[in-house]
Amino acid sequence: MKMLGIRSVGLSLALHKGLPLGSGLGSSAASAAAAAVAVNEIFGRKLGDKELVLAGLESEAKVSGYHADNIAPAIMGGFVLIRSYDPLDLKPLRFPAEKDLFFVLVSPEFQAPTKKMRAALPSEIPMVHHVWNSSQVAALVAAVLEGDAAMLGRALSADKVVEPKRAPLIPGMEAVKKAALEAGAFGCTISGAGPTAVAVIDSAEMGKEIGQRMVEAFFKAGNLKSTASVTKLDKVGARLVSSSNSD
Numbered sequence: 001m002k003m004l005g006i007r008s009v010g011l012s013l014a015l016h017k018g019l020p021l022g023s024g025l026g027s028s029a030a031s032a033a034a035a036a037v038a039v040n041e042i043f044g045r046k047l048g049d050k051e052l053v054l055a056g057l058e059s060e061a062k063v064s065g066y067h068a069d070n071i072a073p074a075i076m077g078g079f080v081l082i083r084s085y086d087p088l089d090l091k092p093l094r095f096p097a098e099k100d101l102f103f104v105l106v107s108p109e110f111q112a113p114t115k116k117m118r119a120a121l122p123s124e125i126p127m128v129h130h131v132w133n134s135s136q137v138a139a140l141v142a143a144v145l146e147g148d149a150a151m152l153g154r155a156l157s158a159d160k161v162v163e164p165k166r167a168p169l170i171p172g173m174e175a176v177k178k179a180a181l182e183a184g185a186f187g188c189t190i191s192g193a194g195p196t197a198v199a200v201i202d203s204a205e206m207g208k209e210i211g212q213r214m215v216e217a218f219f220k221a222g223n224l225k226s227t228a229s230v231t232k233l234d235k236v237g238a239r240l241v242s243s244s245n246s247d
Contacts (some may be wrong), residue, residue: 003047017031023192024194024196025107026070027069029070033071033237036052040241044242056107059163062089067083078233095106095234095235096146099149100233101149101233102201103200103230104199104200104228104229105191105197105198107195107227108171108196109224110170110171111195113193121165129195133161138157153188153199153200156187156198166193169194170222171222173195175223180210185195186201187200197218199211211228214226
């Protein structure tokens, strides 16, 4: 509202959200994106995507730190490379329109607080792991631009810095990843800070089967009940779905 120059009007927002809290799915960013887009629409749609991301960043900073890895793609759609914050430099990475990409999301009934999961990360990493992970990042970017879901999945699955430290904190996670890959997923890893597991595939029907195998693995190996969903890559981002004018 400050960006829009609105200083004499108050707003009340009601959120209806289908995302579980603390799941590693960017729940706070979803709220920030919805609020920023809604307010922008109300006052004439004067702000562009970058300005909306900046507004969302202010909201995110209050909840989970000043980072755009969730709010930028939520606003802009698809994949977004955050090259720098000062100044904010965002580079959209467009997955080819003619190709499909699906994510299998399996959320167990387990708390994985972001603070705890961040504390598990190493303060220093070996050079060999840094070089390896940098190669996977390059492969991931290439996979997105080429629409290569298989390579994208392999890159996501190959982390040697974060996942090895966090996976043991989520009961059954290693078995879930193995089950996903054996069921045909291109790759599987932890979504955000967890505990949600995310697998990559290019078919919704196959994604359902993979999700079922992952749910079974969470219960068998981690004694955790979980729910699975298959969602398609949103290439558009946050947008107005409907509106009504009433007093």
